[in-house]
Amino acid sequence: MTADDDLPAKRDILKLSFATAGLVWYTFLWSLGLLGCWAARKRYRLRPRSPLASSGPGDVPGVSILRPLKGLDPNLYENLESTFTQEYPNFEIFFTVADEHDQALAVVRDLIAKYPHVNAHIVTGEEVVGVNPKVNNLVKAYRQASHDILWVLDSNVMADSGTLARSVDALDGPPSAANNSRKRIALVHHVPFAFATEPALGSHVEQAFLNTNHAKMYIAINTVAIDSCVVGKSNLYRKSDLERVDGTLKPATASSGAPRETGLVAFGRFLAEDNMIASALWHELDVRHDISCDVAHNAVGNMTIADYFWRRVRWIRVRKHMVLAATLIEPFTESIVAGTIAGLSLRYFLGLPLWLFLPLHFAAWLFVDLDVYESLAGHPVPPGATKWKFIGAWVLREGLAFPIWSYAIWGSTVDWRGKAYVVMRNGEVRRATRDDRNGWLRWIPWASGRKDTASYEPVDLAQD
Template identity: 25%
Template structure:
C-alpha cells in the first residue's frame, strides 16, 4: 500500500473507533436518567436576550410562560425600543397575566457581544438566585423547568445545560438540522463521557448568581463570541461541576438560503476553532465518510476499498441513529438519516475553510475573531 493509502486507512479506523465510542456514550447517557424530585423546585429567573424577530417568536416565548412550576420570573432583554420583537413580548405579557414577566429595554453596551450586554442589563431585574438563560429561538415543554433544575440538588453543580433538536423547513435547514443532531451532539456526548461536560450551550444554561459572580459576571464574557461556551467553561475552571441534562429542547431553525447557512456554519466552525483549537484539529480523525471515499478512489474501486467504505458508513449511520433518533428523538433524523454522508462531505469542506481567516458575520455585523476568541469590530 502507498503512504496515502495507509494514512487514509488510519483516518478510517480512527473514525470507526469514534463512531463506536459515540454509540457507547449515547447508550450510557440514555440508561442513566436524572431522577426527578417533585419537592425540589426553587424559584428561578429566566433571562431571554433578544435581538430582532426570530421565526415563530410568539410560540417560542410563550412556551416558557406555560411551565408546570410554582414560582418563576421571566425577563426579556432588548437593547432598542425599535426592536420588532418588543411587540411580541408585549403580547406575551398581556396574554399571560399570571406569569411574572418583565421587559427590560436598555442600550448600555458592556462589550462587543450585544447578546451578553442584553443579559447584563436584564439580570439587574432578576428576583431569584437561580438564573436560566435560553436563546430566543428555543421552545420547551411544560416540564422544562422542573427537569432542568434537578441537578442543582447537588451543591457542587454550578451549571446545567441541554442538548437540542432542530425544527426545520426546507432542504437547507433540514441538512443543517441533520448535522446538528447526528454530528455536533455526538461530539457533546463523547466529550461528556470522556472528561465530563466543561462547556454550556445557548439552548439552556442554568447558573446560580453566586457562580456567575465567581467567574466575574457577564462582564467576563462580554467580548467573546462563544459566550455560552464560556458560561460553562469558566465555572468548570473554578471547580464547579457542569451537568448535561437529559432534557432535550427544541431549536427553531429559520428557513434560509444555502449561502446564509454556509456563513452560519463557518461562524460556528471558527468559534469552535478558537474556543477549543486542539479539539477542532482533532475533528480530522472523525470524518470517516470522507476518508473512506477518498480511499476508495485512491485504491481505484478495489474490494478492500469498498469494504472499508461500507464498514465506515454503516458505523457512521449507526452513531447518527443512536444520537439523533434514540437520544434526541429528532423527527428529522428519523426521516432523513440517509442524508448524513452528504452532510459530512459538506461539513468537511466547511471544517477546512474554518482554518482560513477570522472574519465572521453575525446579526448584521461584520466582526473579527482574535486568537483568544474575542470579537473586535472589523
C-alpha cells in the first residue's frame, strides 16, 4: 500500500475524530446548560423569608451598604429606595459621589428625608488610589464603614426587601458548616436580572442576554464551583477578609517579597475590580463564594445596538487577560457555533441533514433559556407582543455573539465611562494613548472605538 492509498483512511480517521469530539463537546454543553436550568429552578423558585428579618438589632451582624453613584442612572430613585426598605434590623448606608454637585445627590437627599430612621450617609469626593473610578469613589466610605460586612451595590441595581437578610444567612452559612466539613463562605453575590426601562433595541438585547444565556452559564459555573466566577453588581463580603488580600492571587501565607497594598485600594489598578476581589478571596484565602436565592434587578437604560456591541467588546477584552482559555473557547459555547458543530457531527454519523437538526437545536436551546428566565423572574415571559419582542432580541443576541467576539479578541483597548484604557496582564489597566489602539485595526477609522478624542491620554494619577 502506497502513501497515496493511505490518505483516504487517514481522512476517515480525522473525520471520525472531529465528529466524535463535536458530539462530546455538544453533550458537555447541554449538561452544563441543563445544570444551570435545574439549579435556577431549585434556587430561585422559592425565596423564604429569613429569620434575621424579624430579629433584634443586637442579634444580627451589622452591615455597611456602599452605593457608588454618578449621575442620574435609569430607575435611580427606585434602585436607591430599595436599600432603605431592607427587612434587616442593623445596617447603615453610604452613598458615595466623586463630585459634590452630582445630580444623584438630589435623589439621595429626598430619600434620606423620606426615611429618617435609616442610618444613611453621603460621602463626597473621590480618593484616587488607581485608575478605576468606582474604587476611587468608594475608598472614603470603605474606611468610614462601621461594620465588618460590606454590601457593595451598583447604582443601577434594585434589590428585593429580603435580599440583605438572606444574603447574610448565606455568608454566615448554616450552623453545621462550623464543623470544617466545607470551606468558609467569604463572598455572597447575586445573579443580574435585567429589565429594560427604554424601548431601544440594544436595551432589549442586553436584557435577553443577561436573563437567559448569561444567567444559565453563570449559575451552572457557580454550582460546579471549581473556580471564582463573580459579577460585581451586588456583592457581600467581609472587610476583615479584604484587608488580607492584594490581588496577586497568591496564597496569603506565601512570601511575595516586598509588601503590597491590601484592602480595597489594592484593586484600584483593575478595571474589573469586582471579579478580582472575588478571585483574590478565593485563591489567596482559600475560601469560597455562594449565591443567595435573590437576583440583582439590573435597570438597563437607553442602550443602542452600538452601546451593546462596545459593552460586550469591553468585557471580552478584560476577560481575555484574566481567563484566556475560557475566553478563547467562548464562541464554541454559543448556540450557533455549537449547533453547527453538532449538526455536522450527526450528519457524519447518521446522515441527518443540517436543515432538520438546526431548527430542533435552536428550539430546545430557546426553551431552556426561557425556563431560566421564568425561574429568575418568578413568572414566564409575558405572552403576546412582549414575548415575541423578547424572542426577537434573543435571536439577535445569538447572531451577534460570534461577530462581537471575533472583533473583541484582537484588541486590548476598551472605552469605559468616557475614558479609554489598555487592559494588561491579570486585568490591570492603564490609560490608553493613540498608539495603543488595536494593532492593525487602528487603520480602520471606526474600528478602534467610538471616540477618537482626548479620551486617549496617559495615566497621571496625581492629576486624575
